[in-house]
Amino acid sequence: MVFSSLLFLFRFLPAALLLYYLTPRKLKNLTLMIVSLVFYAWGEVKYLPIMFASMIVDYCCGQGIKHFGAVKWKRKLFLLLSMFFNLGILFTFKYTGFFLQNIEALTGIPMPDFSPTLPLGISFYTFQTMSYTIDVYRGDVEPEDNIITFGAYVVLFPQLIAGPIVRYADVAAELKSRKITLPEIEEGAKLFILGLGSKVLIANNVGSLWDATAALSLSDISTPMAWIAALAYSLQIYFDFSGYSLMAIGLGRMLGFHFPQNFNYPYVSGSITEFWRRWHMTLSGWFREYVYFPLGGSRCSAWKRTRNLFIVWALTGLWHGASWNFVLWGLWFFVLLVIEKKWLLGWYQRHKVLAHIFIPIILMISWVIFAISDFGRLGGFLGRMFGVGGLMSASNPLDWLYALRGYGVTLLLGCILSLPVIKNGHQKLISRFGETKTITAVETVLLGVVLILSVAYLVDSTYNPFIYWNF
Amino acid sequence: MKKKKCYPTAALLLGFIAVMTVADLATPVREKSEMENRPLKTAASFSLQKLWSGDFQKQYEEVVTDQFAGRDGWITIKSMTESALLKTENNGILYGKNGALFGKLTSYNEQQLSRNIYFLNEFAGKYDGVTFGVIPSGYTYSPDQLPIGAGQVDQRAVLAKLREELDNTVQWMDADAVLTGLDSESLYYNTDHHWRGTTACRFYRAYCAEKGYRAFSEDELTLREVPDFYGTYYSKCKKTDTKPDTLTYYDLPFTVKTVVDGEEKDGWYDAAAFDTRDKYAAFLYGNGGLTVLSREEISGDPKRMLLIKDSYSNTIAPLFLSEFDEVYVVDLRSYPVGINELCSGKDFDDILVLYNFENLQSDKNFYRLEY
Incomplete structure (x- = not known):
């Protein structure tokens, strides 16, 4: 099940919230676990055993470390068991087909085609549960004794399928005792509506422009059109992803949880380094904590530092999907970051305006690499962006004009909303006048409009993709 | 944090969800949508196997969306918003x-198109006198009416290539040549993908002239008009300020004996359908698999035509009775097997395969010409 559907909004959510709020405090985790299992199982009942296995294996590993932890090799054994299991299911479902294809390509030996549907959110919850065992192993968190509490964490529906990647340590305390208050529900409702609007009203709208362009043959795409399409995709992936995270965080608030922020206006960044501090923050945080630091981080020789960055970025790329273009995408960022650290950061700081022109351009190119998995097509599309084969398309020289006319307003709205313009204005108003009734009223009306329009777009939706099947 | 006394957004979201959920559950089930001109999904069939495969869940989601309370109103809100965003399209219109x-x-689907041509060539290799015509879509004749830079497929160019793929056994009927040069804005309906009845009739006359068939004269036919026609394009985009078309067709000077999939009908069109939203479905009662049209009285050895078609031919199929005693009309979409049996049993004097370009490049039923 996905959040941006009528089924979620008008069947699952009211039932889940009602049950959850009515359940006595002691049993809330049980309720949460059961409704989350329904949420997870809705799309794919057959993968339910994986979810149970995930809960049980990681629970047992945590307990194992607790009871036999005095002996070092036993501690390690339980940690390895958990990692082996989590990475094992991730590899089996997500990477086996890719792996076999590459072996076939390298050796010429025909390999079986293995492409099962990915279990929903597998890249997210395997990382989440690994954070638990690793932290228990390190002694950073206490292992959880109650399997219901732990199970509720593993399958917790708001953050299950598309992040944020909530580390166990982030919510350990709230899993035990949390307060559900009206101000929190109010805040959660705001975030949820904003997230829903981001996904349904902006991401889906501009996304259809990218998809329409992606279906054209390269010679039918003019250079301006290629850039407009790249902009559309950049906005789609941002509003889709951050919208999903906002909905998750909002739902979390309504249930009494505080999930970490996942996006912080990434497109306002003045460098790629800064971008990655603002984009999918919980994923970068995860890799930093569990891969980069254990490898030695940046407190080692220059050569090792570069090696560590290389590993982290190759893995980050691969995490996004089992395809070489994602690896290329990760390594592209590795190269950019290395260059930036060595030479460019200072320059960017001295030339802020230029930096804010370059960075979005670099990011648009990055998203094109991300979006197109076929290398021939990718090269061709990048070529069109830089005018290879002529600036205009012979068959339709005014394609860009049509795109601007039909999507210009939406793209413009998307650009404005991807920058903290409104947020800053809103804060200025509040700091000047306080939270007056007028401001609250205007806020509520606007949120109401967003909610109603979102539902209208969901009712008549011809285009509402869930773009994380790959993740 | 300053304490607030009221929580408007919480009330808004939770209240809205609660009210809409209750309203939705209380709304009676609708079988079809007049506005969208299509049947709505009313129920999901449940079985453990369907639950396991996810099929039940998928169906249930469709039911929720199709039966959502106030569906037509929501669709109108979306359409209005799209217009406010200055969009020049909605839902592919x-x-x-x-x-x-x-x-x-x-x-367009190049692969499917060549596949269909392959099956057509095979078919024409087996039976004599196969003629093939492709009707370009309306925008071909009024490019000035298209939004600038829309980048629509140049159907004429594709058709020129397509003609080279045809075997010698297939005779080409150039529908495009018939329509070119006519008043472009009156050839097709504004709100529907079909050509107007009057346009279809021009094609009929040209075809008869080309083949040397007798055609009905102007006097023999009666032009009939049905007002307030909102076609499929409107049903998809629901553009709010759309003006309705007037549906046109020519009626014959005699009663046409009509048998649709073995069932005898009263006349070649269903006049009752003119009062509903789906007016075009009146002709030949929609798209039945095999429709046999004939004169009431046939003397001697009947002259027969086979027309393999999509819905574009529905207004002109009976007109061919000017030359033939019987017109067999096959819609491959609802005629899974039997074309070979039909052809070898009836000995047709003429076989016309007539498709609109868009249907031709997307139709997945041409393989049925083999069976």
Whole structure:
């Protein structure tokens, strides 16, 4: 099940919230676990055993470390068991087909085609549960004794399928005792509506422009059109992803949880380094904590530092999907970051305006690499962006004009909303006048409009993709 | 944090969800949508196997969306918002000038098209006298009405290539040549993908002239008009300021004996359908698999025509009775097997395969010409 559907909004959510709020405090985790299992199982009942296995294996590993932890090799054994299991299911479902294809390509030996549907959110919850065992192993968190509490964490529906990647340590305390208050529900409702609007009203709208362009043959795409399409995709992936995270965080608030922020206006960044501090923050945080630091981080020789960055970025790329273009995408960022650290950061700081022109351009190119998995097509599309084969398309020289006319307003709205313009204005108003009734009223009306329009777009939706099947 | 006394957004979201959920559950089930001109999904069939495969869940989601309370109102809100965003299209429909709507077609299915041509060639190799015609879509004749830069497929160019793929056994009927040069804005409906009845009749006359068939004269036919026709393009985009078309067709000077899939009907069109939203479905009672049209009295050895078609031919199929005693009309979409049996049993004097370009490049039923 996905959040941006009528089924979620008008069947699952009211039932889940009602049950959850009515359940006595002691049993809330049980309720949460059961409704989350329904949420997870809705799309794919057959993968339910994986979810149970995930809960049980990681629970047992945590307990194992607790009871036999005095002996070092036993501690390690339980940690390895958990990692082996989590990475094992991730590899089996997500990477086996890719792996076999590459072996076939390298050796010429025909390999079986293995492409099962990915279990929903597998890249997210395997990382989440690994954070638990690793932290228990390190002694950073206490292992959880109650399997219901732990199970509720593993399958917790708001953050299950598309992040944020909530580390166990982030919510350990709230899993035990949390307060559900009206101000929190109010805040959660705001975030949820904003997230829903981001996904349904902006991401889906501009996304259809990218998809329409992606279906054209390269010679039918003019250079301006290629850039407009790249902009559309950049906005789609941002509003889709951050919208999903906002909905998750909002739902979390309504249930009494505080999930970490996942996006912080990434497109306002003045460098790629800064971008990655603002984009999918919980994923970068995860890799930093569990891969980069254990490898030695940046407190080692220059050569090792570069090696560590290389590993982290190759893995980050691969995490996004089992395809070489994602690896290329990760390594592209590795190269950019290395260059930036060595030479460019200072320059960017001295030339802020230029930096804010370059960075979005670099990011648009990055998203094109991300979006197109076929290398021939990718090269061709990048070529069109830089005018290879002529600036205009012979068959339709005014394609860009049509795109601007039909999507210009939406793209413009998307650009404005991807920058903290409104947020800053809103804060200025509040700091000047306080939270007056007028401001609250205007806020509520606007949120109401967003909610109603979102539902209208969901009712008549011809285009509402869930773009994380790959993740 | 300053303490607030009221929580408007919480009330808004939770209240809205609660009210809509209750309203939705209380709304009676609708079988079909007049506005969208299509049947709505009313129930999901449940079985453990369907639950396991996810099929039940998928169906249930469709039911929720199709039966959602106030569906038509929500659709109107979306359509109005799209217009406010200055969009020139919605749900794959382009907003053209002078109230014309067009189907968006920026790429076509090249593979399916060649596959269909392959099956057609095979078919024409088996039976004599196969003629093939392709009707371009309306925008081909009024490019000025399209929004600038829409990038629609150049159907004429594709058709020129397509003709080279045809075997010698297939005779080409150039529908495009018939329509070129006529008043472009009156050839097709504004709100529907079909050509007007009057346009279809021009094709009929040209075809008869080309083949040397007798055609009905102007006097023999009666032009009939049905007002307030909102076609499929409108049903998809629901553009709020759309003006309805007037549906046109020619009626014959005699009663046409009509048998649709073995069932005898009263006349070749269903006049009752003119009062509903789906007016075009009146002709030949929609798209039945095999429709046999004939004169009431046939003397001697009947002259027979086979027309393999999509819905574009529905208004002209009976007109061919000017030359033939019987017209067998086959719609491959609802005629899974039997074309070979039909052809070898009836000995047709003429076989016309007539498709609109968009249907031709997307139709997945041409393989049925083999069976």
